[in-house]
Amino acid sequence: MHLQERCQLEGELTALERMIETTPEELWFERIGFEHRKKEIEKVLADYPESLQEPARASITFRGCPVIGTQGIFAQFAAEALGAFADAVATVGASMSNDLGSRGKIPERNKFSFLITGTSLGSFGFQLEEAPAQDTIQQPLFEEDSPAKLALRQTCDFLRATLGSDDQLADAVLETDARAIESVRKFLYLLASNEASCTLSFERASGFSFDEVSEVQQSLERIRQDNLFEEEVELEGFFEGVLPKKREFQFKEENNNDSIIGKIENTIENASVINDSLGKKVRLSLVKKTVGNGKPRYRLKSYTIEATNK
Numbered sequence: 338m339h340l341q342e343r344c345q346l347e348g349e350l351t352a353l354e355r356m357i358e359t360t361p362e363e364l365w366f367e368r369i370g371f372e373h374r375k376k377e378i379e380k381v382l383a384d385y386p387e388s389l390q391e392p393a394r395a396s397i398t399f400r401g402c403p404v405i406g407t408q409g410i411f412a413q414f415a416a417e418a419l420g421a422f423a424d425a426v427a428t429v430g431a432s433m434s435n436d437l438g439s440r441g442k443i444p445e446r447n448k449f450s451f452l453i454t455g456t457s458l459g460s461f462g463f464q465l466e467e468a469p470a471q472d473t474i475q476q477p478l479f480e481e482d483s484p485a486k487l488a489l490r491q492t493c494d495f496l497r498a499t500l501g502s503d504d505q506l507a508d509a510v511l512e513t514d515a516r517a518i519e520s521v522r523k524f525l526y527l528l529a530s531n532e533a534s535c536t537l538s539f540e541r542a543s544g545f546s547f548d549e550v551s552e553v554q555q556s557l558e559r560i561r562q563d564n565l566f567e568e569e570v571e572l573e574g575f576f577e578g579v580l581p582k583k584r585e586f587q588f589k590e591e592n593n594n595d596s597i598i599g600k601i602e603n604t605i606e607n608a609s610v611i612n613d614s615l616g617k618k619v620r621l622s623l624v625k626k627t628v629g630n631g632k633p634r635y636r637l638k639s640y641t642i643e644a645t646n647k
Contacts, residue, residue, distance in 0.1 A: 350378045392469075393451075393486035393539075397422065398462030401533035401550055410461045414531055419463065421524040423451060429495065429521070430488025432514030434603070448484040462535075490543050495521060497545040499556035503631040510565060511600060511626050511634035518560060525557040559628070566627040572597075573620050573643065581609035586637055588621065599623065599635030611640070618643045 353375045360368050403414035427449040435444045443449075450468035457464050467485040482490075491512070498509035510518065528535060534553050536546040547553045558564070574590040584601040586608075601608045602624075620643055624636040 346378050346382060350375060350382070353378070392467035393483060393489050394467070395451075395465045395489060395537055395539040395544075396457040396462060397465065397535055397537045398457050398460045399533050399535045400460040401528075401531065403531050403533050404461050407458050407461060414533070415463075417527055418524075418531075418533070418535075419453070421520075421527050423449075425517070425520040425524045426451075426485075426488050426492045427520075429492045429513065429517040430484055432517040433484075433487065433491060445484075449488045451485070460536075489539055492521070493537060493539055493543045493545050496537075496556070499525075499559055500545075500547075500552060503628055506559060507626070507628045507631050507634050510560075510628055511636060515567060518565065522557065522560055522562075525553055525560070528553045529557050564629050566625075568625050569638075570623050570625045571620060572623060573618065575618060576611055576615050578615070579608060579611040581607075581612075584608050586611060591618070597635055599637055601637045604638060614640070614642055 353371050357368060357371045357375065360371065362368075397419075399410060399415075399418065403411045403418075405411075427443050427446050430449040431443045431445060447468075451465040452468050453463050454466045455464040456462065467483060495509045495513055495518075498505045513521075528547070529550065532550050534547040534550050536544070538544045547556070572588070572590050574588055574593070577587040577589050577596060579586045579601075586599055586601055588597045588599070589595075590597065601611070605611070619640045621640045622638045624638060625633050626636070627633045
């Protein structure tokens, strides 16, 4: 249930209670009608407790060859572009809590679905809203940000990073699954091949914009497959510290004065236990990701203790 809908029902309920109190007893027929409607509203409010979060909403607009001013957009391009964007968001979202294979269905895809609820001007585009749960016509309730909202925010962050510095893009690549990057790549390729650009308005600081087709082409070039390198490596050395809440670690390789700072994968559920290994020689299994000739980023998959002391 949307907050606006709930407010309307609560306002109607207050008005009905006031009318029931002030309606004379001889107007019993009107009172029965008021009380019947009051019970209906109370049942709806009881079935759908108050939501703490609004559903994710965004507006995506397109510019370029497929768009005819503010009049309209070619249907085939619009369908393909929205489909590619929806695939990117769903794949990014699923990768935040699952290890995705290179093929197969996207896990729990229904959590990352969006409805088209209207059109957006300023070029031409569409208003999107997080789809309600499949087993009810009401909007799902969230005590925290919903999976769809987190996925949309992560996708925006990644797209924005493709226009940022090498370090910003490297950090974004580290946080993003290879299959999710491929989905974003397909979306950008569709835009570039149709000489189109786009703007996504989402939250106050989480949207992104490609102002020119050249920016889309630049982003696509930076995340092409032969510019992103990923490999699994093993290193021996010593943990220097761990930040469990941020899921970050610092590690010094044996016979190397430089330290490595990286992220801890979800396969290690309790990151704080790594602090018990400080001062002990360990062997790390890492995913190493590099953008172009930039500085590599690391994700810790697992570790084993090889010695008790230096």
